[in-house]
Amino acid sequence: MGRRKFPAAGLRGRFQPPKVYGRIGQLEVRLARKKSEIRRAQRLRYKVFYEEMSAVPGALALLSRRDEDTYDPIFDHLLVVDSGDPAKQGRWRRSQVVGTYRVLRQDVAELHDGFYTQGEYDIAPLIQAKPDYSFIELGRSCVLKPYRNRRTLELLWQGVWSYVREHSADVMIGCASFPGTDPKAHALALSFLHHNSLAPEDWRVRAHDHLRVDMNMMPREAVDMRAALKALPPLIKGYLRVGAFVGDGAVIDHQFGTTDVFVVMPVEAIKTRYFAHFGAPDELNGPAAPEFGPLN
Numbered sequence: 440m441g442r443r444k445f446p447a448a449g450l451r452g453r454f455q456p457p458k459v460y461g462r463i464g465q466l467e468v469r470l471a472r473k474k475s476e477i478r479r480a481q482r483l484r485y486k487v488f489y490e491e492m493s494a495v496p497g498a499l500a501l502l503s504r505r506d507e508d509t510y511d512p513i514f515d516h517l518l519v520v521d522s523g524d525p526a527k528q529g530r531w532r533r534s535q536v537v538g539t540y541r542v543l544r545q546d547v548a549e550l551h552d553g554f555y556t557q558g559e560y561d562i563a564p565l566i567q568a569k570p571d572y573s574f575i576e577l578g579r580s581c582v583l584k585p586y587r588n589r590r591t592l593e594l595l596w597q598g599v600w601s602y603v604r605e606h607s608a609d610v611m612i613g614c615a616s617f618p619g620t621d622p623k624a625h626a627l628a629l630s631f632l633h634h635n636s637l638a639p640e641d642w643r644v645r646a647h648d649h650l651r652v653d654m655n656m657m658p659r660e661a662v663d664m665r666a667a668l669k670a671l672p673p674l675i676k677g678y679l680r681v682g683a684f685v686g687d688g689a690v691i692d693h694q695f696g697t698t699d700v701f702v703v704m705p706v707e708a709i710k711t712r713y714f715a716h717f718g719a720p721d722e723l724n725g726p727a728a729p730e731f732g733p734l735n
Contacts, residue, residue, distance in 0.1 A: 460601040463590050465523060466537070468598035471516035480516050480539040481505035487581040493618065493696025506579070510555050513548070514541040517598040519582070519591055538582040538595045542602055545574040556614055559690040560644045560701045568641065572705075575608040580674070603706070611683075611704040612644075614690075615675045616697035622652045622689055625698060629689055630657035631667035632675075632700060638684030644701050646688035652698070654689050675700065682708040 458470040471477050484506035488494040500506060519538030545566070548554045554576045556562055566574060577599065582591055603611065617625045633654040637643065645651070668676065686701030 460517075461594055461597040463594050466519055466521055466586075466591060466594055468517060468519050468538075468594045470598075470602075471518055476518060476536070477511060477516050478505060479536040480518055480541075481507045481511070483536050483539055483583060484579055484581055487583070488695060491584065493620075495694055495696065508555075510543070510552075511541070513551050514543045514578075515602070516541050517595065517602065519586070519595050519598070521586070535583075537586040538591055539579065540577060540595060540599055541579045542599065543576040543578075544606055544608070548574075548576065554612070556612060556701065559614060559650060559692070559699060560646050560686055562612065562644050562701075565642065565644050565703075569610070572609040573607060574610045574612055575603060575606065577611055577613040609706050611702075611706070613702055614699040615672065615678065615702050616692070616695070616699050617672060617675075617689075618697060620691045620693060620696055620698060622654075622691065622698045623656070625670070626656040627662065627667050628670040629654040629698075629700070630659075631662050631664070631671070632685045634659045634662060635664075636679055636683075636685050638686060638703055642684055642703055642705065644686040644703065646686065646690050646701070650690045651688035652691060654685075654687075654700070675702070678702050678704060684708075 457472055460468045460470070462468075471480065481503075482505050485496070485500060485504050488506055489496045489500065494506070496506075517540040518536050521535045521537050523534060543554060545554075554562060554574075555578055556576055580595070582595065599611075602608075617628065619625075622629060633656075671679075681704065683702050683704035686703065690699045691697075692699050
């Protein structure tokens with residue numbers, strides 16, 4: 440029998456050198472090439488989502504101490520790796536994965552079970568209405584707590600943006616989260632998003648009816664703009680600064696202990712002033728991404 444090949448996008452070859460998208464000091468952002476690297480990203484996700492945050496692990500996750508699902512094999516995995524200080528460590532020092540993001544291209548998703556996000560939002564009508572656009576899904580973003588700073592996040596986003604340009608993607612989609620499963624605790628911020636950042640009709644995606652939580656909890660005139668912006672998670676705030684929109688309705692994710700919103704970011708809608716930070720869409724190599732603030 441021949442060797443079983445790892446499906447689709449995740450791994451491209453055992454002996455290929457790492458594809459590095461950027462470096463800052465002893466940190467670099469690169470694409471995972473081996474199963475062992477993906478396992479290290481999964482262990483980081485477990486540490487952040489299950490040990491630090493409110494995710495509820497199943498039996499397999501408890502045993503393996505990894506956050507993994509059936510989508511992981513078809514995603515590409517971006518890693519921020521700390522190679523360590525060579526002056527302080529021996530020759531056989533091991534690098535540490537301190538940040539990760541997983542990304543899924545539309546052509547790969549269509550060969551399998553579609554996008555992960557479709558479990559919460561009805562994204563099929565949007566994709567069908569935009570046949571000339573290439574979609575890419577972002578998800579499972581996390582950074583190890585001591586590394587949650589501007590430098591690490593800029594490097595992670597440099598990797599995301601380089602990947603988007605490398606594959607000529609036109610639209611980024613995914614879910615971003617508020618902590619906790621009580622949407623009323625985020626009434627101000629969710630109402631702000633509904634009134635000020637709802638996607639235009641031709642880009643709007645609606646949460647599945649059986650999961651949908653109305654974000655319109657407060658009338659527009661009752662929303663304190665400054666307080667609402669302060670209440671937004673930094674990652675969501677960063678998306679909005681660049682030019683992203685949100686979908687119609689929030690969704691409670693009980694496994695991860697979060698309240699999710701759908702984010703859609705057409706490349707054509709990204710504010711041009713940010714291209715000075717991370718390069719224009721037709722430039723393969725550009726400087727680092729803009730400051731998004733620390734990840735939750």
